Amino acid sequence: MGFRKDFLWGGAVAANQVEGAYDVDGKGLSVADVATYKPNVDVKDYKKNVFVSSETIAEAMADKSTKYYPKRRGIDQYHRYKEDIALFKELGFKAYRFSIAWTRIFPNGEEETPNQKGIDFYKKFIKELKDNGIEPIVTLSHYEMPLALALKYNGWADKRLIDLFVKFSKVCFENFRNVKYWLTFNEIDSVTRHPFTSAGIIEDKTENLEETEYQALHNQFVASALVTKLAHEIIPESQVGCMLTKLTTYPATAKPGDVLASMNKNLMNNYPADVQANGAYSPLILSYFKKNNFNIDMTDEELKTIADNTVDFISFSYYMSLIAAEDEDGLEMTTGNTVVGGKNPYLKATDWGWTVDPMGLRISLEELYDRYKKPLMIVENGMGAKDVVEEDGSIHDDYRIEYFKQHLREMKKAVEDGVDLLGYTSWAPIDLISASTSQMSKRYGFIYVDQDDEGNGTLNRSKKDSFAWYQHVIATNGEEL
Template identity: 30%
Template sequence: MDKAAVFICLIAFTFINVDAWNTKPFPKDFKFGVATASYQIEGAWNEDGKGENIWDHLCHHGPFVVEHNQTGDIACDSYHKYKEDVAMLKDLGVSHYRFSISWSRLLPTGFADKVNKAGVQYYKNLIKELKANGIEPLVTLYHWDLPQPLQVLGGFLNDNFVDWFGDYAQLCFDLFGDDVSNWLTFNEPISICQQGYGNGRKAPLITSPGIGEYICGKTMMIAHARAWHIYDKEYRSKQKGSVGFVVDSSWYEPNSNKTADIEASEMKLQFVWGMYINPLINGDHSSILKKQIAKRSKQQGFKRSRLPEFTKEEQKYLKGTLDIIGLNHYSTSMVSAQKNPDPDAMGFYVDCEVNEWQADDWEKSGSDWLRVVPWGIRKLLKWIKVNFNNTKILITENGYSDNGEKDLKDDRRIHYVKSYLSNIRDAMDKDGVNVVGYTLWSLMDNFEWNRGYTEKFGLYHVDFNSRNRTRTKKKSADFYKKVIATRCLADKCAA
């Protein structure tokens, strides 16, 4: 790593005092919202012409990787209860609601030859209800639920995916673009590629570390650019909206001030941001990322890097195709440089040659991967600012899980949200980071993928044993409602 990169890292790692709450009000145009996703809340998995997606297929046919073999067949039943959901949003006072469209509900085969009218009407009804209540729809096109017929053809490993996604995105712009100004193409590439096509932990459970996962990543980047160019050329002048991309990222804190550990932190960040954001802003993977994977590939006897290169034409096509960065951030990890990296190992989690762990004294949540480390989000936001020209950032997910028991007095969630929001305000106020909004995960308890219904993030409790899927407000909902109304974390806001 060159000295300039190390210097940038040192800037990010300077001590940040997080003992005091930031009581300055958020700007008047700062947006507060909540988020959900189609498979996690809609249910109605085979109603009204909807096709099968990869999570339907996995949950019904196995291998059964979800706790207690639970499924999203009914979930929160939001397909039938969307008006009740919007009423909850209205009560909270949110400015925006982030939800995703089910590709299979619109296009049952995955292809644009057959449009499901009932699916179109569901989303038109939802969007209409939101707009009638003064809530801005923030729409994610892809939140992990690929149509199963497209997966049979290879999914993200098929070059034709770019055309399939482009057709789907264009249909959404056509159908909903007059009422939707802000679009997000893909949610969490690490969960999609590294866990779906690398270590095989999430649907479609393909195990191809260091090869399939990187092909998936390249395909996703070009598919995003396809959607962006379609919007930019055919819709932007009329609809005047934006097209963003959502990256999932922790902060990686160096274990010491040694150069090797600081470089290890930068390497981990580049394996996320250099792989999934740098191409959309600068047209290519970061040089640090390319050099690292090429080095290991050569050592392992490959004739070329396992990280697929973008052609000159692709680089030009990718560059500048990001209107806003969507950031999903939950927690932080400690990192150090590996002294004796495994020369034969392949994949996102080992190619970086970095040790990663969480400190024992960090507060635990209901998820084994989520420790409460609020100062991490400020450091991450500052790093993004320095590395990507202070590009506009929307926090698209941040939240706290409990262990699944019905706890309406969820003080630990309140503490988490308040702590993270305070650090976000510090990043804006003291570091000059261009954060335009915050989206809490989630509106209500829902299907949390491999954890099923055993892990709960909601502001509203959902009784999954009730046929009515009864929603009950938690204490955190009232807290968040007050924050939105006052735009402040304290009873008395600072001037």
């Protein structure tokens, strides 16, 4: 009744948050390279933290430093990957989820031929994982599309991005044929929450922002379907998954109006996975477009492509849950994973305001499996916290151990209830630059990295108490938590 014998225990990161070396070996600028660390902005105000404009992009391109552009430096995994992979092997990892930076392969997104140095780096990286018995899980697009495509085409608002992404993906499949598990777009639903980060849409260059966001999403659905088809052709044994931000929302009360409000929140959250897993738009979503006079350019050929090339499994991130009400004025609001929503009074929260809801993970797993009846994979789950380094160098992060322990217990219950779960990769196994706030002090890892928010530090790696705990969890295949 426990986890399958080949369960994929591991950890997950994104290239733009760990690699650094933003201008090394021919890499071009990505949308992540112009994301700033804003020390004077409340860390809970993610909208202000992720907002960019034509003006701020121009300022960032003129500034070659890394001080206030932390994703340019990451944690220097580009040069330290062997050291990190050795630590992952010591942890007992069966899998490691990472992304391939599009700008290392096609620096501006439109080059005729790929950058060989970028291909060579990922070949070495994947070989190192394989040599250490770690299965790579590769995300093709994780908030790091070429900045040049955002500036020239307004990102995924333009259908020309589809062929460019397919070209990039084809190079990846042809060069990394020993990778079995692929994800197309990270948290694809997030286009409507942070359009620049996720889709390269520049808000002050966009007339009807919401309509443009849904057009960009449709273009990504088409690209995902084409890429899924291509992966199956080039790597017949490959498995391709979609990736959703699971934002499970409960009704604030049993009032029917609150139940309806939560139902609508969950519908909008799930619909990108509906399209990729079921191969069709929900009639409710099409009705939403019509009611709002959104003119989404979708052809019969594109819809057939989506229908004929559904994903093999569903992957998702889960950090927290929210509540919804018919009248939101009466709700206390809180932040979450790039979202603002109702705060559940029955739950505690992290320093960044994210509610902690272990049972919500079980609810999410069972809902998704019942909805899609396809294998699931949890590819992000964790908590950002402020860690204290003791005089002897130790880091006692009992709070992190407790967080994971509670979530893994609920995950195990879902498996015992019949959910087909392929694996679990924590976010993140090693400290990295935060996606939303670009902080280093928002720490997730079992492995500590000596670097502060302004980039000061040795970058030395050290083990937290949670390292030994997770190591034991993996060694017992989740039987001893």
